[in-house]
Every structure is written in C-alpha cells, then in structure tokens.
Amino acid sequence: MLTLGRMSLELEFYFSPTANCRRAAIMLEACDVPYRLRSVDRAAGDQKRPEFLALNPAAAVPLIVDPAGDNGAPLVLSQSAAIMVYLAEKTGKFLPSTPAARALTYQWLFQATTDVNPAVSLVFLADHVFASNEETRSFLSARLRKFFLDCDNRLADRQYLADELTVADFALYPAVEAQVKRLNEWPELAHLRRWMGDLQSRPDVIRAMALK
Ligand SMILES: N[C@@H](CCC(=O)N[C@@H](CS)C(=O)NCC(=O)O)C(=O)O
Known part of the structure; x- marks a missing residue:
C-alpha cells in the first residue's frame, strides 16, 4: 500500500458502472492510489440509503472517502471532476504545473464533463429510455457529433487534449467509449x-473500465 509518512493513502471508492464513475476510476488506477471498491447498486436504491x-x-x-484527506481528517468528496483534480493534485500526476497549461487542461476537462458527457447521456436516454421521435433523436445525435468534432479538431495536431496526457483525457474517455458505435x-x-x-x-x- 502507498503511504505518505505514516498516513495510509487507501481510500474508499463508491462506484457504479457509469461514465461518471469510470473517469474517477481511471484516475485512481493511473495515479496508482490504493482504494477499496464500494459498489453502489443504484437500481436497488443503495444511493438513497441513510448511510450513503x-x-x-x-x-x-x-464518491471517495480519503481517510487522510484533510490534514489527517477524512475528506468526503463527490463530483467526478473534483475527484480527478483532487487526485491529480495529491499525487502530482496528470495536471501540468504552469498556470496556462493547467488552465487549458481545465478547459478540456470541463468540455468533457459539461459538454460531451451530458450530450452522451441525452442520446442514451433518447435511444433507450424515453419514447422519443426521430426528430428528437437526430437533433441529439447531431449535437453529440458537434461536441465530438470539437474534440477531434483539437486532436488533429496533438496526441492528447492538452500538451501531455492529463485529467482531461481521462475525463473524456468513458463518455466517448459509451458512444463508440456512433463514433x-x-x-x-x-x-x-x-x-x-x-x-x-x-x-x-x-x-478501470473492467470494474463492475
Ligand atoms: N456531475 C456528477 C454526476 C453524478 C451522477 O449523476 N451520478 C449518477 C450516476 S452516473 C447517480 O449517482 N445518479 C443517482 C441515481 O441514479 O439515483 C459527476 O460528475 O460526478
């Protein structure tokens, strides 16, 4: 197990097999942070139980609980992007050090989490959950294609979304993977x-993608 001085780094990771959870999972795996997986069965309502x-x-x-997160006191943290940035800062990995490079990484991190991911969710809902007509489905599909195209343009002359592999790439990956057929x-x-x-x-x- 990784340790910082005498402090354990093992944290608890509350997880369901969704894109939001998988991006946090990729960061945990990529940063080599030991964690205990706590599966949350949303269909059974685990997320609405008093303990959660x-x-x-x-x-x-x-959601993560880092027992040594806050000056030795536990840190309880939700929101996949916040978890990713926390892990990046804690481990010193996948976030550039200069303000400009870091800001551009955030730009693509938020593009992935606030543009692409919701577009993926809407397409999924229109295709599989709600009765939706052809006009709605093609509107949402075109909207997703536009967001994918923004990322594609960015990747035309670079390997990753920022100048190096960062949290932004890990944030985008599960959203694109969820719509790989369309891609x-x-x-x-x-x-x-x-x-x-x-x-x-x-x-x-x-x-990370194999976690159940
Ligand atoms: N913006 C949040 C979204 C979190 C979210 O919507 N989580 C879903 C699963 S992907 C959830 O737990 N929904 C509650 C439910 O299904 O009742 C994030 O990025 O972490």
Whole structure:
C-alpha cells in the first residue's frame, strides 16, 4: 500500500458502472492510489440509503472517502471532476504545473464533463429510455457529433487534449467509449478514433473500465 509518512493513502471508492464513475476510476488506477471498491447498486436504491446519504446528500456516485484527506481528517468528496483534480493534485500526476497549461487542461476537462458527457447521456436516454421521435433523436445525435468534432479538431495536431496526457483525457474517455458505435459511424472523426485507440490500450484504463 502507498503511504505518505505514516498516513495510509487507501481510500474508499463508491462506484457504479457509469461514465461518471469510470473517469474517477481511471484516475485512481493511473495515479496508482490504493482504494477499496464500494459498489453502489443504484437500481436497488443503495444511493438513497441513510448511510450513503450521510456521505452525499445528493445521492449520487462517484464518491471517495480519503481517510487522510484533510490534514489527517477524512475528506468526503463527490463530483467526478473534483475527484480527478483532487487526485491529480495529491499525487502530482496528470495536471501540468504552469498556470496556462493547467488552465487549458481545465478547459478540456470541463468540455468533457459539461459538454460531451451530458450530450452522451441525452442520446442514451433518447435511444433507450424515453419514447422519443426521430426528430428528437437526430437533433441529439447531431449535437453529440458537434461536441465530438470539437474534440477531434483539437486532436488533429496533438496526441492528447492538452500538451501531455492529463485529467482531461481521462475525463473524456468513458463518455466517448459509451458512444463508440456512433463514433465509428462518423468517418470524419478520425483523430478522436486514433486518440481513443491510444487510451484504450493503457493497462490503467483497461483495469478501470473492467470494474463492475
Ligand atoms: N456531475 C456528477 C454526476 C453524478 C451522477 O449523476 N451520478 C449518477 C450516476 S452516473 C447517480 O449517482 N445518479 C443517482 C441515481 O441514479 O439515483 C459527476 O460528475 O460526478
């Protein structure tokens, strides 16, 4: 187990197999942070049980509890992007050190979490959950394609979203993976597909995506 002085770094990771949780999982794996997996069965209502609501009144995963998070006191943290940035700062990995490079990383981190991921969720809901007509489905699909295209343009002349591999790439990956079928149907997104292939073969990504 990793230790900082005498403090244990093992943390608890409350997880369901969703894109939001998987991006936090990728960061845990990539930063080599030991964690204990706490599976949350949302269909069974685990997230609404009093024990979980005491940790997160918003009743949502992912969530981490870092026993040594806050000057030795436990840190309870939700929101996948906040978890990723916390782990990056704690371990000194996957976040550039200069303000400008860090700001650009945040730009792409938020693009992944506030533009791409919600677009993926809406397409999924329209395709599989709610009765929706063709007009709605094609509007949402075109909107997702536009966000994918923004990422593809960015990746035209660089390997990763920032100048190096960062939290932004790990944040985007599970959202794109969830719609990989559409990605493969859009030939103009070759750079995003190449990027996807690069990340897909990383052992940390493979381990995180295999969590159940
Ligand atoms: N913006 C949040 C979204 C968290 C979220 O919506 N989590 C979903 C699973 S992906 C959840 O737990 N929903 C509660 C439920 O299903 O009742 C994040 O990035 O962590």
